[in-house]
Amino acid sequence: MRVSKQFCVGCALGLLLHGTSMAHEGVTWPLPQVPDPALITIDGNDDDWDWFDPQFVLQQGDFFDREMFAVDAADYDFTLKVAWSPPPDNCWYVFMRISDDTLKVEYDDPLKWWQDDSVQITVDADHSGGSIYGFEREELVNGQRLYARAVPPAGQLLLPNRRAGFMDQHTDPYMMEFVWIMEQPYYEIDWQIQPEEAGNGTTNVSYTFEWKAAMWDTLGASPKTSVRHVFEDWDVVHIGFRMLDADRPGGGRKHSMYLRGGHPHQDRNADRMPDFLAIPVGYEKTIADSIWSRTINYDDRRRDAGP
Numbered sequence: 001m002r003v004s005k006q007f008c009v010g011c012a013l014g015l016l017l018h019g020t021s022m023a024h025e026g027v028t029w030p031l032p033q034v035p036d037p038a039l040i041t042i043d044g045n046d047d048d049w050d051w052f053d054p055q056f057v058l059q060q061g062d063f064f065d066r067e068m069f070a071v072d073a074a075d076y077d078f079t080l081k082v083a084w085s086p087p088p089d090n091c092w093y094v095f096m097r098i099s100d101d102t103l104k105v106e107y108d109d110p111l112k113w114w115q116d117d118s119v120q121i122t123v124d125a126d127h128s129g130g131s132i133y134g135f136e137r138e139e140l141v142n143g144q145r146l147y148a149r150a151v152p153p154a155g156q157l158l159l160p161n162r163r164a165g166f167m168d169q170h171t172d173p174y175m176m177e178f179v180w181i182m183e184q185p186y187y188e189i190d191w192q193i194q195p196e197e198a199g200n201g202t203t204n205v206s207y208t209f210e211w212k213a214a215m216w217d218t219l220g221a222s223p224k225t226s227v228r229h230v231f232e233d234w235d236v237v238h239i240g241f242r243m244l245d246a247d248r249p250g251g252g253r254k255h256s257m258y259l260r261g262g263h264p265h266q267d268r269n270a271d272r273m274p275d276f277l278a279i280p281v282g283y284e285k286t287i288a289d290s291i292w293s294r295t296i297n298y299d300d301r302r303r304d305a306g307p
């Protein structure tokens with residue numbers, strides 16, 4: 001959902017306080033603006049993210065786990081920085097750092113990555129809501145579900161140039177017409193891991209993902225037949241993060257964590273995704289002072305549900 005260029009800070013605050021009239025799951029998280037996209041190198045290092053206001057860093061405690069009430073940081077911990085840029089760059093940016101006691105990167109087939117240590121990201125750029133499940137073409141046109149995993153294998157059709165991310169679909173056969181969105185220049189992603197030789201079963205790992213990507217209001221078989229999302233001040237987009245930790249071989253997942261205000265069905269229904277509000281450079285303090293405390297204290301009681 002885009003709002004008018006005259007949209008004022010007061011309106012933005014009202015939006016945050018009262019919620020949007022459509023497709024609003026319950027909470028709005030801030031999306032700070034990248035001051036100078038030219039200074040960001042997509043390499044998995046965050047030495048070019050110094051500008052990011054620390055109070056907007058999303059932390060493990062801002063997420064709830066579907067499996068248990070609290071997650072020990074020694075078991076699984078992470079931080080996320082999420083940002084946007086206006087045209088001509090016109091992208092969304094993510095830097096995340098994850099630490100884990102046991103790395104599980106068992107499956108070469110990306111369609112099985114949901115059983116590995118990975119990140120699922122769902123996007124509904126035009127904030128339309130509706131199904132994005134990926135069984136039907138129209139669902140992928142409406143919104144997309146992406147995965148990122150460290151130590152990406154070679155030789156996988158769905159991982160162009162052995163990239164760390166791919167677009168997930170439940171279709172058979174796979175709709176290859178859409179895979180172009182994971183190619184440069186529309187999607188750039190890189191990762192780093194410590195220790196460098198880490199592989200399946202390595203203990204006490206730390207790894208990162210860094211990406212910048214276009215968003216698509218309507219996805220088609222090519223850029224020409226798609227409608228690229230145009231970011232602007234006070235834009236509201238749907239983004240769902242799902243952080244996945246598995247520590248044992250096979251399909252037993254240990255943690256499945258969603259940003260508060262999200263919902264386990266955000267991976268199929270865009271109405272269930274949290275909102276992200278594009279904050280222009282210079283307004284971070286205004287938003288932080290008046291609204292951030294409310295957002296950070298948002299509690300939908302899912303964490304109280306118990307194991």
Ligand SMILES: [Ca+2]
Nearest residue numbers: 041043045048
């Ligand atoms: Ca970087």
Ligand SMILES: [Ca+2]
Nearest residue numbers: 075076101102
């Ligand atoms: Ca773990």
Ligand SMILES: [Ca+2]
Nearest residue numbers: 124126128142
């Ligand atoms: Ca949509």
Ligand SMILES: [Ca+2]
Nearest residue numbers: 102104246247
């Ligand atoms: Ca793990």
